[in-house]
Amino acid sequence: MANTNNLPLYQVRADCDRTSIVVYQAYRAEIADAAVRAQRFVAPFSLSRMTWIKPSFLWMMGRCGWARKPGQERVLAVRITRAGWEKALSQAVLTSYESGVYADRADWERQIKHATVNVQWDPERTLSGAVLDARSIQVGLSRHIVAEYVEDWTTEIRDITPTVRKMAELIKEGRKDRAAEHLPKERPYEVPVEIARRLGM
Template sequence: MTLRIEPYLDQKARWPQTGKVILAQYDAESVTVYQAYRPAIGHFAAKHGYFGGEHFKLSRMTWIKPNFLWMMYRSGWGTKPGQEVILAIKLHRSAFDEILAQAVHSQFIPKLYTSQKDWQRAVQNSDVRLQWDPDHSPSGGKLQRRAIQLGLQRAIAEKYSREWIISIEDISEFIAEQRQHMLTRNYEALVTPQESVYEVVNPQVANHLQLSVLNAE
């Protein structure tokens, strides 16, 4: 596995406990996001390095999550039907930034949109949907911190599935191992992908996403 990993408790100690933040594994060139699929789709993607094959369809919105534990909560640590194969998708960082720049909130927010019609127009014209949801602990407990997920459709989904991917890795075996530590609440042994707060350098985009302003670590 190529993901950088670190003890969960070490990371928990430095992560923000509240606010809207993007936790992700990234470097100067890439950002890793996660998706869960049934085996027919997940195995094809991991083998070929892109999304395709007879079972993969772009007619529906596809959701990506840069936060590992948020993916674990949504997929039941890879146990929910149709979400057994967990993929770590490494994207070009410029592509991830483009996705963020085009994101439109899934709900009307008066501070950001002049009217409900203005927001509805933005939704219709955007290929990226944005949701902030409560983040969760390894065992599923709801946290005060918010986690981001991004829904992709139409042209952006096409680019994501083929053009923007650096690599795709099936991390289901790693997750199965760590799931045992989660089930026994053995958090001292639990390791998770190394993540830190992703800084959005464009202040207009950061403001539109409603990212929390954090003190320097």
């Protein structure tokens, strides 16, 4: 792995403003179309399953293969309230044990068993798909809290698939500079101290 961008190992980076933050999800067409029309997640989206939200655009591109992987052909940019985002993080339990975050492994096992929100840190990506040492946050919302994400936190849902596919073509043509012009303006998100401790930051 490389960390050519000199990013901190654990940092939340996002397209955000004073009141909101953008997270990304990729779905099949039926779910995406219904969500964009309603400007909220509706059937066939399921409220009974865990849903994962990610603020890193490039990590999402690595995950969905630039909207080419089956079932992930449509990429949505979902703007949610900062209050909702921080509520989720304040309930988060890491998906793997970290000493210093939990009293001991048994403490972590108790917490993860009953967690309403899971967090894992995955290697960040570059525009060309290279894997970095720096980590990108993934937040898993369980069925116990996902309804709040859908009904209370979400303020806008945009289908950014055309831009994603255009960027993929530019990269394929060796025109990374042109592709980079379409990147969302992500910046460090200041996480409250108590939440940062919970996230192992």
